[in-house]
Amino acid sequence: MNLKLNKFLIIILIGIVSTNIQGQEKFEKESRLKSKDVPKTALNFIEEAQISGKVKWYIEYGLETTSIEAKFKMNRKWYSVEFDTLGIIEDVEIEIKFKDLKTKIKKAIESTLNNICETHKIFKIQKQFSGDQNVLISVLKQEETQESFDIKYELVAKCVKENKSEQFEFLFSDEGQLINTSKIIFKKSNNLEY
Amino acid sequence: MNIKFVTFIIVFFCLIIPKQSNSQSTYQFGVLPSISLNKKLEKDWSVNFKTESRLLIQNGDFKGNHNKEFEYLLTDISLIAAKKVGLNSRVAGGYLIRLRNGEAIHRTIQQFSIVKSKTGYRLAHRFAADQTFSSNQSPEFRFRYRITPEVPLNGQTVDPKEFYIKTNFELLNKFQSSDYELELRVVPLLGYTLNEQNKFEFGLDYRFDSLFISDPRHSFWTSINWYFNF
Numbered sequence: 001m002n003l004k005l006n007k008f009l010i011i012i013l014i015g016i017v018s019t020n021i022q023g024q025e026k027f028e029k030e031s032r033l034k035s036k037d038v039p040k041t042a043l044n045f046i047e048e049a050q051i052s053g054k055v056k057w058y059i060e061y062g063l064e065t066t067s068i069e070a071k072f073k074m075n076r077k078w079y080s081v082e083f084d085t086l087g088i089i090e091d092v093e094i095e096i097k098f099k100d101l102k103t104k105i106k107k108a109i110e111s112t113l114n115n116i117c118e119t120h121k122i123f124k125i126q127k128q129f130s131g132d133q134n135v136l137i138s139v140l141k142q143e144e145t146q147e148s149f150d151i152k153y154e155l156v157a158k159c160v161k162e163n164k165s166e167q168f169e170f171l172f173s174d175e176g177q178l179i180n181t182s183k184i185i186f187k188k189s190n191n192l193e194y
Numbered sequence: 195m196n197i198k199f200v201t202f203i204i205v206f207f208c209l210i211i212p213k214q215s216n217s218q219s220t221y222q223f224g225v226l227p228s229i230s231l232n233k234k235l236e237k238d239w240s241v242n243f244k245t246e247s248r249l250l251i252q253n254g255d256f257k258g259n260h261n262k263e264f265e266y267l268l269t270d271i272s273l274i275a276a277k278k279v280g281l282n283s284r285v286a287g288g289y290l291i292r293l294r295n296g297e298a299i300h301r302t303i304q305q306f307s308i309v310k311s312k313t314g315y316r317l318a319h320r321f322a323a324d325q326t327f328s329s330n331q332s333p334e335f336r337f338r339y340r341i342t343p344e345v346p347l348n349g350q351t352v353d354p355k356e357f358y359i360k361t362n363f364e365l366l367n368k369f370q371s372s373d374y375e376l377e378l379r380v381v382p383l384l385g386y387t388l389n390e391q392n393k394f395e396f397g398l399d400y401r402f403d404s405l406f407i408s409d410p411r412h413s414f415w416t417s418i419n420w421y422f423n424f
Contacts, residue, residue: 029353029354029355030349030350030351030353031348031349031353031356032348032349058349058350078313158281164238165278165280165281166281167281186282186309186311187311187316187351187352188232188390188423189282189309189316189318190230190232190240190242190421190423191230191344191360191385191393191395191419191421192307192309192316192318192320192342192344192360193242193276193284193286193305193307193309193318193320194230194232194242194244194274
C-alpha cells in the first residue's frame with residue numbers, strides 16, 4: 001500500500017513541477033557591496049560627510065534602476081544615503097518618529113491615510129532630503145545651510161481596506177500631500193510556517 | 195529588542211538542554227528529507243502539501259553500544275489549508291497521515307503563524323496544536339510553540355540566488371493518557387533561495403525527548419528540505 005501511495009505522490013509531484021517551473025521570476029534584488037567595489041565618488045561623499053558610525057554598502061537592483069546605498073547609524077538614528085551607479089548622490093534618508101513631525105504635516109498625513117484606509121498603522125518613517133551635494137553633506141553634518149533642498153517623507157504603513165490588510169509605501173511632500181503609493185509585496189514565508 | 199529576545203531564546207535552549215548525557219539516555223541518527231509544496235489561492239487562501247520521510251542510520255546509547263543499520267522508519271504526508279488573517283499572520287488547519295510499518299496514524303493540525311519582517315532578518319512565531327490517533331495507542335495531544343529567526347547571509351533580505359541561516363527553536367507539550375512530556379527541538383539550517391519558487395535547506399534537526407523522563411532520547415536528523423511555491 002505504501003509503495004503504491006509513494007509512486008502516486010511522485011507522479012503528482014513531477015506533474016506539478018513540470019507544469020509550473022516556467023513561471024515568471026520577479027527581478028528585485030539587494031546585495032551587500034564591498035567598499036572596494038563602491039564608486040569612488042560615493043566613498044568620497046561619505047568621507048566628506050564625516051560619518052561616525054560603521055557604513056554598510058548595498059547594491060539594489062530594481063526593475064528599471066540600479067542604485068548604491070550606504071546605511072549607517074549615527075546619533076541613534078538610522079541613515080540611508082542613495083547614489084546612482086556612478087556614485088552621484090541622489091538623496092539622504094533619516095529614520096524619524098511620527099511624533100517628531102510638524103503638527104501640520106502629521107494632520108495632513110493622518111487625514112490622507114484615514115481617507116484611503118479604514119484603519120492604518122505606521123511602521124516606519126524616513127525623512128528624505130534631496131538637492132545639491134554640499135547641502136546634503138550639511139544635512140548629514142547637521143549644519144545650518146542657506147541653500148534650498150527638497151524634503152519628502154517616505155512612510156511604510158499597514159492599511160486595512162474592505163477587511164483586507166496590506167502594507168504600502170507612501171511618499172508625501174513637505175506639505176503633507178501624497179505623491180506616490182506602492183504596495184509592498186512580502187517575500188514567501190512557507191519555509192517559516194510549515 | 196527582538197535581537198535580545200532571540201538571544202534569550204538561544205540561551206534558554208542551551209541551558210535547558212542537559213550538558214551531560216544521562217547514563218540511561220539513548221540516541222538515534224538519520225536523515226529527514228522533506229518536500230513542501232505551497233499553492234496560493236484566491237481570497238487570501240493557500241494550501242500546503244508536505245511529505246517527509248525518516249531514515250534511520252544508527253542508534254545506540256552513550257555507553258558506546260550502537261546499532262548501525264540503514265532502516266526506513268516512516269513517511270508523513272500532510273495537507274494544510276491556510277487563510278491570511280492579518281498583514282503577516284495566517285491561521286491554518288489540516289490533516290497528516292503517518293505511514294509506519296504498514297500502519298496508518300492520523301493527525302489533525304491547527305496552527306496560527308505570524309512572520310515579522312525586521313531590518314536585516316525575519317522572525318516567525320508559530321503556535322500549533324495537533325491530535326494524533328492510531329489503532330493501538332491512546333490519542334496524543336500536543337501544544338507547540340516555535341520561534342524561527344531567518345537571517346540573510348547577503349544583504350538585508352533573502353533574495354534569489356542567496357543563502358540564509360534559519361533556526362527553529364520549538365517546545366512541544368505532549369499529553370497522552372495521564373502522561374505529560376516536554377520535547378525540545380533545535381533546528382539550525384543553511385538555506386538557499388534559487389528563485390521565487392524554490393528554496394532548499396540543509397542542516398541538523400536535533401530533538402530532545404523528553405525533559406521529564408529518566409531515559410531521554412536525543413535524535414540527530416540530517417534535515418534536507420525543498421520548498422516549492424506555485
